[in-house]
Amino acid sequence: MADVEPIFTAVSSNAHHLYTLLQCIGFAPKASVQLTPDGIRFSVEETRTVQGLAFLDKALFTSYTFNPPPPPPPPPTAAPTDEHNHDDPDSPTTDPTPYYPCFEISLTALLETLKILGINDSSSATSGGGGSGSSRAGSVQPGPSHSAFTTPALLLDRSCTLRYDTEGSPLSITLTETGIKTTCELTTYEPEGGEVEIPLQRDAIIMKIIMRSAWLHNAITELAATSPATLRISASATQEPFFALSGAGGSFSESSVEFSVENQTSAAPASAANDGHDEGAARAKRARLAPTVTETFLVSPPSSSSGGSRIRQDYRFKAIQKASRAMAVANKVSIRGDRQGVLSLQFMIESDVHAGNNSGARLSARGGLAPVVSFVDFRFVPLLDDDEVL
Template sequence: MSDADHQELPVFNAVSGSARQLYLLLRCISFADKAQVQITEEGLRFSVEESSIMEGLAFLDKSLFTSYQYNAPALRPSTPNSQDSAASETPEPPTFQISLPSLLETLQIFGLTDQNSRPPWAREAQSMAFSSNILGMNNLCRLSYISHGSPLSIIITESSITTTCALTTYEPAFTADIPFERQSLAVKIIMRASWLHDAITELASTAPSRLTLVARMQRGKPYFALSASGPLGSASVEFNNAASTIYPPTAATNATTPDTAPSLLLETFQLADPSARVTNSYKFALIQKAARAMAVATKVSVRGDAQGVLSLQFMIEVEAGKVSFVDFRFVPFVAEEGDYEEEGESEGEEEVADREDESGEDEE
């Protein structure tokens, strides 16, 4: 193939059998107007950020598409004084910004994501024996990107109706992600995403400005708490495995008490220092912007690194047997002197409560 023929090929061309799964993932990070898109051989990476203290990442793996073609763009001419000649031989993945609300509106142009939004005649037509849903022709979605500066083309087909949209692309505004040190985690917790969603919803009733996360071992068992305070009061939600729960469960205990052993609230609980107490605070309004991901995800991995950066990674089932991940990162508040005093007081109160519980058990 000649260079001229290679230049005529689009950089990216993919076909998805369902626009719904793309919409489901991208809607989780729809808290910003502009999304930065990076096209790679492995898939599409969408990222949004707010004030450099919150970032949302959604990766559309190429396995979500029935057809995925990526042609690396041609190398840009390097300057004669370029010192990094070796790096210039590898083309950088195409990166650009697009309007995220426009993209979401395009993906649901036929109302595929919400059946109740369809008119009655459309819902009745879908239930017919020879409807496009049953015949497997539901909302074919084609994405393509020709070259640098070109629009992102989206073609959606449902039965005999075809809609073509061209979304304007912009120069990328940010290139660096919020740093998160995966190799130096202070805490890692895996739990049901619905429980985290319920907790955040309950805490929102006090109109709080801060959300404080506390993780530690309490009397030999994992303890995880979320607390918030606002003008309407304060509230906290605690996730503590039941006293009768053995953590982690062993084959012997499960064999002897298969019916009485309760399920663990915290499926995974890891502390870098089991004797330490991990406490960090974040802006509640930013945490709340991940509520859509909490509502649709099956599980969430709550991780905090040594610097206090929080990562909420949600596992979302897009279809039977296929899962995707949406990741949020949050920069913590800088701890002040007063925060340490309050933390010390709360620790003292918890120790007194623990001693009272132990004394009560001894009397019994």
């Protein structure tokens, strides 16, 4: 029997970056996986109120091959009558929509596998004094000397291969290192029903804010200290505070974090207990020294909004915390909300996937290696007035 080309094969020179992206959505034990010509789509959800989407672009891999399988046969139907034409171009048999295989895997097992295979990748990425996360003392010390026995030299002949042979077969992960191969096969499962995607009405966006992800991560971390049950997002284009996050329902006092916005004189991020007194003077004083933390700030409440020019929406705080890992590693975040209250947090993560392996790397405008940009998207269903927060 002749060898059949696998449906999917991808080779990465750094498994740690794949682990970092998938760890952002690691709050659920299972993930739905879809293979496409442009990359791999991972989706997780919890109680149909929180959804995490991570897309591993094919640019993250040194090689990426996708051979789409033929679509499954349509389900049997009743015998055609005279009024049905077999040559109808709208019939299911001539559907031009491409078929991309989809299956479920244990995300926990996949993360553990990538973590083991990418341990040396992680240590090599953080070694040396030239990285952005190194200390000042380390930056002035001479760089380490490399020999044939140092980790960076050994990693030159290191690769991680993902392979999916046929529908229903395991997802194979193979680490090749200096002639030694280690293979792990993860069982794949048929999707349980259709994937339920939390819809974001892109034509009805009433709030769009782009800012550094670190600012959002710091704010959520500060609010978490009071153990709130609910996170309220408040935004206005005309009234202070222009953009604020507040936590309520916890065992301690309520707290809030206010942000300055582009071309506006508002408060810098600062948390304080809501004791009811007027902080207008203090807010104006801080505004003169506050840096702007948003790159884009667009707020347009619907005309039927009961809050006038201000948008207010509540979400489960524990649900928002599921995006904390993405907040910590991302460069920027796009915060969007639609008329129905669905919240989207889209994180932009830059990965230096070509470190230690310059083959096929793209050059930036400055002549260096250009990082590959990946996106991780979270969507949240809002709390209604009669919802009980657990």
